[in-house]
């Protein structure tokens with residue numbers, strides 16, 4: 050099973066926007082770019098929304114049928130571990146193996162030395178086609194990288210073999226993610242992580258490193274764009290080289306997590322993809338939920354009151370809601386409006402604060418991030434929330450489609 054060159058992770062917290070999401074890819078196709086939809090939902094999200102993994106497969110199939118989509122599509126068991134993977138196995142054909150918890154746990158010293166010996170030929174300053182500068186590593190550097198990542202790669206191998214034993218060979222796509230770590234990975238780290246993945250015989254088709262800078266949920270990139278651009282280019286070059294050196298799948302590509310709304314780096318990313326003729330998987334789950342909230346605010350009346358209430362409860366429960374996402378949000382609490390203020394807002398005031406328009410003085414990234422993690426409040430509202438979604442399907446769907454197409458797909462995959 051081969052993942053095509055361009056793919057988009059389109060998670061959907063409440064499983065209602067599959068058609069609107071797919072409509073964006075249909076329109077992208079009409080404009081000349083094929084992007085494969087991958088519906089992803091993590092165990093963490095399933096727990097918060099109290100849904101089962103097979104609901105994502107059902108949503109994907111229903112959208113594909115409704116829109117007559119003939120291209121490939123996938124259902125991604127996002128951020129799974131050996132402990133959480135089992136309920137995802139039958140209904141998923143894409144697995145994002147998350148081994149970030151094992152990063153920094155050192156493998157046995159004999160394994161480290163064995164790894165260094167096997168990869169000793171890379172212990173020179175070596176130029177890689179397409180990479181700025183050289184991949185400079187000494188045996189000591191390789192050992193340090195192995196101490197940090199080898200155990201994680203071995204764990205990924207165990208998870209991969211567990212899935213393969215259940216599903217059979219070549220029946221699914223594998224991504225390895227190390228994005229939710231404290232430290233970003235350098236191109237040299239990535240190269241030896243890929244060596245370790247190849248040693249484990251994991252046919253990874255996507256790899257999600259942690260890039261330099263902050264990839265906070267639902268808001269723009271925070272960091273040095275030039276530094277990111279260089280790293281992104283170097284990572285692409287390293288992947289192409291690792292494919293040749295280690296016999297990894299020829300379509301192996303980068304996966305960018307928390308990839309929605311990173312407007313300031315989409316231009317450099319688009320440029321790098323064209324320059325290297327490289328593929329990309331971009332995960333954009335949270336942005337769709339925020340469009341739902343915006344759509345409900347726009348709908349006014351009871352729907353506006355509902356999203357005002359979601360904000361009020363999220364404000365009261367900020368510690369609890371932020372805890373699972375601590376690494377990927379950055380909220381300045383002094384910049385959050387009081388719930389009473391938000392309760393008095395009109396539709397357009399609410400939408401102006403929430404919508405990711407950096408030109409607008411009313412845009413509030415702190416409120417946006419709080420609402421991003423506030424989907425738990427909506428989940429607890431249960432039927433009341435879902436009925437509100439159903440009552441405003443059209444207005445929400447329009448926002449969801451437009452957001453994915455114009456603000457994400459076009460800027461990353463279609464930029465001339």
Ligand SMILES: [Zn+2]
Pocket residue numbers: 128226228229306307
């Ligand atoms: Zn992730």
